[in-house]
Amino acid sequence: MATSARKKPVKRRRNPIQSRGQATVDAIVEAAAQILARKGPTAATTNAVAARAGVSIGTLYQYFADRDALLQEIGRRHVAEMQAVLAGALGGIDGLPLPEAVERLVAAIVASHRVAPRLHQALHQSLARDHLDTIDAFEVAVEAMVSRALAGRDELDLPAPELTATVLVRGLGGLIRTTLRREPERLDDPALARAMRAMILGTLGESRRDA
Amino acid sequence: MATSARKKPVKRRRNPIQSRGQATVDAIVEAAAQILARKGPTAATTNAVAARAGVSIGTLYQYFADRDALLQEIGRRHVAEMQAVLAGALGGIDGLPLPEAVERLVAAIVASHRVAPRLHQALHQSLARDHLDTIDAFEVAVEAMVSRALAGRDELDLPAPELTATVLVRGLGGLIRTTLRREPERLDDPALARAMRAMILGTLGESRRDA
DNA sequence: GGAGAAGATGAGCCTTTGCTCAGATCCTCG
């Protein structure tokens, strides 16, 4: 109960006007992301971030109302990056025959998770329950996208494309996240990619109306 | 790099001898688990835990070397509980025909995650990277178990049962964890269970040697 | 009964960390 997402309207104290300010903000976010990725959430203290960014702690608080706002900004940027990679790799997939489309999808989803694996993990850890909104929104969008793509293929004849999309997206996401944490190198294993394709194709086949 | 798991040998300061001590330890662990589940990792301070357990902070440190040791103990107990539920629900599954076996598996895996969903989430968040060993060990065990079960069914004719098991277990786990966080009530949805069965059966079919 | 171990207490030390503020410095533009 009470998962009421009280909106925290970005809480930026001052928006950079001069290019100098923009550069500073970028440096801060970059530094924070690095620390987060390399040493985990607890190491990403505001003082440490400021130090690594090469600015004073005061400067950091000139642009971010509090530590949380900084973390949220990192989340936002990371999601945007993943989204870009996904969108790029998925362009024109609708026209492709199913097997190729699936192959592309797998490649795309893997690629999107490879953008910044450690950071990805760290964000899932450090973003408090109330602040996973950004990530959640992204996942919802991906599910919707896949759902639409599935519904568009009459050949599949799915009785509930949304449900199938949900299962596939969350399942694949979880699989990749777990693998990333435990055996990161394995993400490059062609056998794993093959298995993922089998999972998708099999799920689609078994979910057909007549199955 | 340096994911070297430095072993922290349980670091219990004193093992309870008298039953009074055992009760105290239980109360502490119980209190900590509750706070963790209800208010998240940050709320589970040692002082708060001691207060809720109805013991003094000194008593807590009589049994646990540090906060981390306490968290690890909670993880250990939680995993044991999940394992018990899983094992119980999966007994004699080998003899069953495939569809029923899959149905049982889905039910079992869902049930095991329903043991203490909030705590489950909190543990995944709060256990530092170096201390996920307990959870990881459990997941590895489950994968091995499923792998064995799959290999035992000649009908399936899987070229790589371990790989299929890995994909299935991690995929299902991720799916359930995500759903648990975003739409917990949906775990009871029969449609979701059906979709999960479709995913499993489909993946198995598509992974067959001749597929 | 009583010695000694087990168990319990809680004030408070000490470190960490988020964050403020009073001012210095840099830029832009008329």
Next chain:
DNA sequence: CGAGGATCTGAGCAAAGGCTCATCTTCTCC
């Protein structure tokens, strides 16, 4: 040039939280 806004500085405040230790109470067992 110089006024005024933008930017930056960093010592240090205040709160939070992990943890210690000197001391007291309860239990066990001969």
